[in-house]
Amino acid sequence: MNRILVIAEQLAGKLNVSTAKCVSCASTIPDAEIDVAVLAANAAEAPAQAAALAPVKRVLVVERAENGEALAALLAPQIAALARNGYTHVLGPSTTFGKDLMPRVAALLDVGQVSDLMAVESAHRFRRPVYASNAVVTVEAPADRIVVATVRTASFQPAAGGGAAAIERARLDVPLPGYTRFVGREGGNADRPDLQTAPRVVSGGRALGSADNFQLIHRLAAALGAAVGASRAAVDAGYAPNDLQVGQTGKIIAPELYIALGISGAIQHLTGIKDARTIVAINKDGEAPIFEIADIGLVGDLFQIVPELERLIRAPA
Amino acid sequence: MTTILVGIKRVIDYSVRVRVKPDGSGVVTDGVKMSINPFDEIALEEALRIKERNLASEIIAVSIGPADAQQQLRTALAMGADRAVLVQADGAVPPLSAAKAFLKLVQRHQPLLVILGKQAIDDDNCQTGQMLAALWDRPQATFASKIELEGARARVTREVDAGLETIDMDLPGVITTDLRLNEPRYVKLPDIMKAKKKPLDVVTLAELGVEVPAHGLRTLRFEAPAARSRGVMVHDAAELVAALKQRGVL
Structure with missing residues (x-):
C-alpha cells in the first residue's frame, strides 16, 4: 500500500x-x-x-x-x-x-x-x-x-x-526556529473571483496602453463574472498588479474560458494558459503567436470590439 | 569581510525555442546559445547593488556545472562579481546535490547572504535555495521582489499567489529572486577585459565531498508536449458571441 x-x-x-x-x-x-x-x-x-x-x-x-x-x-x-x-x-x-x-x-x-x-x-x-x-x-x-x-x-x-x-x-514536539517572522501581506481582492480557480478569465496585455485603459478588461470580466489576468508585459508596464500575472513566471491556470485581449502570446504566457478548455484571442496583429493556440480568434481593434462584446453579453438573450 | 554568494547557472538562452531530440534522450543543445539563467542575473545584480551601498565587501559568483560554465562566470565577473568558483561536474546535478555543494562553500566563506535565482529556466525545479536553507538551518525568503538590509536582519517582500508578503529574516540566510526585483545591468567592453584578470577557481564536486547519488531521481525520457491546434477565426463581436454559445461556454 x-x-x-x-x-x-x-x-x-x-x-x-x-x-x-x-x-x-x-x-x-x-x-x-x-x-x-x-x-x-x-x-x-x-x-x-x-x-x-x-x-x-x-x-x-x-x-x-x-x-x-x-x-x-x-x-x-x-x-x-x-x-x-x-x-x-x-x-x-x-x-x-x-x-x-x-x-x-x-x-x-x-x-x-x-x-x-x-x-x-x-x-x-x-x-x-x-x-x-x-x-x-x-x-x-x-x-x-x-x-x-x-x-x-x-x-x-x-x-x-x-x-x-x-x-x-496530532501533537508534535518539534523545536521551531525563531529566525523568520511574518510582517504583513497586501494585495488580493476579495470582491473579484480568484484567478487560479475561476472558470472564466479575461486577461489584458501591453496593447491596452495604460492602467486606465485596463479598466476595459475589468468591465468585460465583470460582465462575464470572470477573474482578471494580465500578461507579464502589462504587469511590468504597471497596468495591473503582479498577482494578476498569468504565465510561466506568474500563475498557471486552466479555466473553462480564457479570453486574451491585446496579448501577443509570448511563450512564457502560453505556458500558463494551455490547459484552458477554450481560448479566445482578440488582437490587432493577425500574425500574433496567440492565434496559433486560440480556439477562436478575432483580428481587430480592442477599443471597438471589447465594449461591443460587453454590450452583447449584458444584453438579455 | 562581508561576503555574498551568488549562484550562476549555465542554461539554454531564454530566447531559444527548445526542441526535444528525436530519440527522447534530452533537448537539442548543439550550436544553441547558452547564457546565465535570467533569475541568476537578477541575483547578481541585487548583490552588486548591496555592495554599492557598502553593505557587503565581496561578491563570489558560484556555478555548479560543466567546464564551459566558466563562460557564464566570466560574464558574472564582468558584471562586477569579485571572484568566481566553478564547482565542476559532468552530467546533470540535481538540486539536492547542488544545495549540498553550496553548503560546503557557505561553510568555507561564511557569507552574510546567499542569493540564488528562484528557479532555473531549464529544469524549472525551484528547489535549490530552499534546500540549502534547510541543510544550513537558516531562514529563506523565496520569490523576492524587494530586499532591505538592516544590520543583521533583512526585510524581504515576496511575490506570492495572494499578492505581496513581507517577512523579516535574521542573517545569514538565503534569498531567491523573482523577476521584478531589479533590472540587471549590461556588461561594458572594458569590464570584459578586466574580468579576465579576476580569480576564477575550479574545484570538482567530488573534491568538495558531494556526490550525485547513483540511486536518486532519474530522468527516463524527454517528449515534446501535446500541441494545441489552431482554431477558427471570427470577424466581429457578434460572431464571437455566437461561437462561444455554440461551444457551450457562454
Whole structure:
C-alpha cells in the first residue's frame, strides 16, 4: 500500500482549492491511502473541508500558535516529522505556498523532489514539464525512499466531495526556529473571483496602453463574472498588479474560458494558459503567436470590439 | 569581510525555442546559445547593488556545472562579481546535490547572504535555495521582489499567489529572486577585459565531498508536449458571441 500525506494549503482556516487538486492527484497513485495534514494556529473550517474530500482517509490537524502564517522554515520540520510516520509520499501544491515549503521538507528528509507533477504513471514514475513546458520528462524516484513532490494544480480537477474522513489532532514536539517572522501581506481582492480557480478569465496585455485603459478588461470580466489576468508585459508596464500575472513566471491556470485581449502570446504566457478548455484571442496583429493556440480568434481593434462584446453579453438573450 | 554568494547557472538562452531530440534522450543543445539563467542575473545584480551601498565587501559568483560554465562566470565577473568558483561536474546535478555543494562553500566563506535565482529556466525545479536553507538551518525568503538590509536582519517582500508578503529574516540566510526585483545591468567592453584578470577557481564536486547519488531521481525520457491546434477565426463581436454559445461556454 502507498501511504500519501497531502499538505493542505489554507488561509485563515479556509482550505485553498489546491488541496482538493493534490488529493485528486494522490488518488491516481495506485493502492493509495490518503491523509491530509492541516497546519494552522486556528484550523477552523479547514479540517472539515479536507475531511469532506471523498478520497481522504484521515485528516491530521496540527494547531500551534507558530503556524499562524505559512512560513516554510517553521512548517518544514513539522511536516518532516509527520512524514517519518511511515508515509511513502508527501505531496504539496505547486503554488507559491508549496514551492516555498516542499523543497525544504525534501532536504530535511534527504531526498530529491519531483516538481510540478502533472501525471502519475506508477507509484514512483511521474511526468513533469521542463523548459517552460516546451518538453515533458518522465522521471522515476527510488522505490525505497519517500517521494516528495509538488503537484501542478492546473493538471488535476478538484477531488469530489461527499466524504467523511476521521479528523485527528496530532501533537508534535518539534523545536521551531525563531529566525523568520511574518510582517504583513497586501494585495488580493476579495470582491473579484480568484484567478487560479475561476472558470472564466479575461486577461489584458501591453496593447491596452495604460492602467486606465485596463479598466476595459475589468468591465468585460465583470460582465462575464470572470477573474482578471494580465500578461507579464502589462504587469511590468504597471497596468495591473503582479498577482494578476498569468504565465510561466506568474500563475498557471486552466479555466473553462480564457479570453486574451491585446496579448501577443509570448511563450512564457502560453505556458500558463494551455490547459484552458477554450481560448479566445482578440488582437490587432493577425500574425500574433496567440492565434496559433486560440480556439477562436478575432483580428481587430480592442477599443471597438471589447465594449461591443460587453454590450452583447449584458444584453438579455 | 562581508561576503555574498551568488549562484550562476549555465542554461539554454531564454530566447531559444527548445526542441526535444528525436530519440527522447534530452533537448537539442548543439550550436544553441547558452547564457546565465535570467533569475541568476537578477541575483547578481541585487548583490552588486548591496555592495554599492557598502553593505557587503565581496561578491563570489558560484556555478555548479560543466567546464564551459566558466563562460557564464566570466560574464558574472564582468558584471562586477569579485571572484568566481566553478564547482565542476559532468552530467546533470540535481538540486539536492547542488544545495549540498553550496553548503560546503557557505561553510568555507561564511557569507552574510546567499542569493540564488528562484528557479532555473531549464529544469524549472525551484528547489535549490530552499534546500540549502534547510541543510544550513537558516531562514529563506523565496520569490523576492524587494530586499532591505538592516544590520543583521533583512526585510524581504515576496511575490506570492495572494499578492505581496513581507517577512523579516535574521542573517545569514538565503534569498531567491523573482523577476521584478531589479533590472540587471549590461556588461561594458572594458569590464570584459578586466574580468579576465579576476580569480576564477575550479574545484570538482567530488573534491568538495558531494556526490550525485547513483540511486536518486532519474530522468527516463524527454517528449515534446501535446500541441494545441489552431482554431477558427471570427470577424466581429457578434460572431464571437455566437461561437462561444455554440461551444457551450457562454
